[in-house]
Structures are given as structure tokens and as C-alpha cells.
Amino acid sequence: DIGDIVRGKDLYLGYDQKEKNRREDLEKKLKEIFQKIQGQNRTLKDLPLDAVREYWWEENRRQVWKALTCDDRLRGYSYFRETCNGKEPTKGYCRCGNDEPGNDNPNTDPPTYFDYVPQYLRA
Template identity: 55%
Template sequence: DIGDIVRGRDLYSGNNKEKKQRKKLDENLKDIFGDIYKELTSSRNGKNVKTLQARYNDESGNYYQLREDWWALNRDQVWKAITCDADTGNAYFRPTCNSGDKKGPSQANHYCRCGNDQPGNDKANVDPPTYFDYVPQYLR
């Protein structure tokens, strides 16, 4: 759902208090991505300016394409930040790792990622799945 919020696709409307907070968050995201757009399309980026303007210009000020591209590039870092900073007793994340004890999947709570993958000792394809943004929100 974080990806949906960042990309401006969140379907959850919630109660009135939640709606106000969501609207404020969305306005902040518009400002943030507006600043990113201005930086990307500044003259410092040389000959890519016209290409970037054509790709990311959004008259509505929502910058949906820029949000999509930003999320595609940063989703793994957001996932790592969420999972590595979670308290060890936090059970928000469902079991995804093979514990090796033939009891089925377990949570990656000792090293924040599956397979004892630790920062600086990255192993291929052992991070928890981040496939939820490919499933439509109403089906999650």
C-alpha cells in the first residue's frame, strides 16, 4: 500500500479524519515530486531536459509518471528500510523465509532479510518478496 500511496493510486478512503490526513499526505507528495521534477528539468541536466520534460510534465501537478518511475527505482530500498528497522517482535510481516527446519516458512526477524542476508554481504534473490504492488489493491 505504500507503493500505491507514493504512486497516487491508493483506493482506501477511510473515515473523515483519515481522509484529511490522506489529503495532506497527497499534497505533501505533490510538493515533493514537484521539487524533484524541477530539479530533473533544470538546465543542469543538459540535453536530457526536453526528454525529461516530455516524460514527466503533468499539468495536474500530480506527476504520476515520475512517481511510478521513482517507486520502480526505490521500492527495494523502502522495503529494506521498513523490514530492517522493525522491532524483532513485530509480526506485521507474514512468514516468507524457509526456516530450514522442515516446519515451513518463518519470519526473517534475525537479520531483517531471508537467508541471513546482511548489509554489505548481499546475496542474490534472498530478499523478501515485494510483489504486492503488482496485485490490484482491491484484491489484497
């Protein structure tokens, strides 16, 4: 889950050494990014890095969700299928209910109910 990766809570470490190395590289880069964010924001200066990551995710999760569901480069990927009610596809729209970019329709926000459920308990 992207939220787990951003917040440093992802349990997946990789299935072989190559994957583990890639995962470690990603984590190093994310730490550098969040240290830079922390250095540029006085409000975050005294917070531990884990808290900075949580803060950033909370502030930016909607934009990440829009990027994942609305970006033209992702058209045709598996997200764009019958997802709304099992019959109505999201084709031509970012999300269900004819929610186009720029519109703020209810129930189209990023799913949040899994954010604080440990990964091993998610179905």
C-alpha cells in the same frame, strides 16, 4: 500498500472524515515532494507527475524495502517473525536466508508481483 501510496494508486480513502482529511493531507505533501523531485531532474521535467511517481518508486523500492525490513527502530515489530519457511525466523537478519545489510542475496528483494495488480484483486 506503500507502493500504491507513493505511486498515487491507493484506493483507501479513510473510514471517517478525520481519516479522509489525513489522507488528503498526505496526498498534497506527496505531490509537493514529487514536484520538487521533478524540478530538480531534467530527465523528469516533461513527464506528467504520475509518471514521475512511478519512476521514483521503481528507482527506490529496494531502499524502501530495506528501510522497512532492516531499520533498528523496527526491531520487534510484526515483520520480524517466522516468515521464511514457516519455521525459520528473520530475527537478527533483515530478511530470510541470513541476508544481512550490505549483502545481496537472491530472493530477498522487495516483493514486486503485486505492484500492478489492482488492490481490489489482491488477496
